[in-house]
Amino acid sequence: MIFITGDTxxxxxxxxSSKLKHLKEGDTLIICGDFGxxxxxxxxxxxxxxxxxxxxxxxxxxxxxxENFSLLNNYEVSAWKGGKVHKIYDNLYHLMRGQVYTIEGKxxxxxxxxxxxxxxIRTEENGWSKEEIPTQEELIEGAQNLEKYDYTIDYxxxxxxxxxxxxxxxxxxxxxxxxxxxNAYFEELSHSCKFNRWFFGSLHMDKYISTxxxxxxxxxxxxxxxEKIN
Numbered sequence: 001m002i003f004i005t006g007d008t009x010x011x012x013x014x015x016x017s018s019k020l021k022h023l024k025e026g027d028t029l030i031i032c033g034d035f036g037x038x039x040x041x042x043x044x045x046x047x048x049x050x051x052x053x054x055x056x057x058x059x060x061x062x063x064x065x066x067e068n069f070s071l072l073n074n075y076e077v078s079a080w081k082g083g084k085v086h087k088i089y090d091n092l093y094h095l096m097r098g099q100v101y102t103i104e105g106k107x108x109x110x111x112x113x114x115x116x117x118x119x120x121i122r123t124e125e126n127g128w129s130k131e132e133i134p135t136q137e138e139l140i141e142g143a144q145n146l147e148k149y150d151y152t153i154d155y156x157x158x159x160x161x162x163x164x165x166x167x168x169x170x171x172x173x174x175x176x177x178x179x180x181x182x183n184a185y186f187e188e189l190s191h192s193c194k195f196n197r198w199f200f201g202s203l204h205m206d207k208y209i210s211t212x213x214x215x216x217x218x219x220x221x222x223x224x225x226x227e228k229i230n
Contacts, residue, residue: 001224002103003029004157006201006217007064010036012048015059019220022229025056028103030095030223032201032216033064033112033159038071038088053089060085060093062112064159064202069131083110083145095157097134098142106154106223109193111142114160114202115180139185146193155223156198162186165213169203197226 003023008014008031023029037048052059063072072094075086083099095101095110102108113134146153160166163183190198198213199221206219206228214221219228 001027001222002106002108002155003027003229004032004155004199004214004216004221004223005029005219006032006206006215007034007159007204008036008061009034009066010039012037014218015052020057022220023057027057029057029059029220030108030157030199031059031061032157032199033062033114034066034201035061035063035094036066039068041071049089049092053092055091058091058093060095062095062110062157062159063097063132064112065114065132067132073131097138098140098145100145100149100153107149107152108155108157109142109146109153109195111138111156111158111182111186113138114182133180134182139182146189151192152194154196156189156193156195158186158198158200159202160186161198161200161203161213161215162190164190165200165209165215166203168209169205169207169215197223199223 037045039045072086075088077084078087080093081101081103083101084096086094088094097111097113100107100109113132115133160182164187166183199216201216203215204217205215206217207215209215221228
């Protein structure tokens with residue numbers, strides 16, 4: 001089975017065995033960005049990574065906006081389930097941008113990255129990285145990979161949502177709404193793709209926008225049914 005959860009930001013309690021007790025051997029948990037466990041390359045962090053990677057189920061994550069991209073991109077690129085990944089350790093994988101994976105017979109399109117809401121005041125000296133924003137090449141690769149499947153997919157997993165969804169969820173704070181080129185790209189995909197569900201995590205809320213679009217944060221969701229398991 002495939003399960004989805006939101007940004008973990010390096011909080012190990014979010015991935016505790018008790019919270020993930022429903023996951024069995026061979027299952028897959030996908031995190032919608034801001035994984036946060038690849039941050040300082042400390043001995044403590046390396047120990048946590050090994051512990052997560054040794055679990056009986058797969059833990060997969062897309063990147064968000066708060067990542068140490070220098071460390072993340074040092075991992076060797078390999079192939080897994082039909083798409084490119086950074087294999088972090090055993091059953092722990094970074095699902096790269098613009099890829100289509102086939103997991104348990106389901107096609108999953110991933111596109112990590114986004115634009116920090118405080119991008120105007122952040123610099124590379126205080127933890128911001130221009131690598132948080134997908135490149136044109138990554139966006140093109142994503143479209144090309146979708147075209148191989150006639151733009152028909154089971155699940156879309158991103159960090160950011162499409163433009164209209166973001167506007168709807170931030171309606172009460174519309175003056176501060178920031179819509180990026182990536183949101184517009186997703187808006188186009190939402191019209192050109194056939195898909196069952198779209199999961200995203202950047203807004204840090206658990207909310208069913210529709211039968212197809214789900215904002216996920218701390219909940220763990222069964223991708224097949226769309227239902228929360230905790």
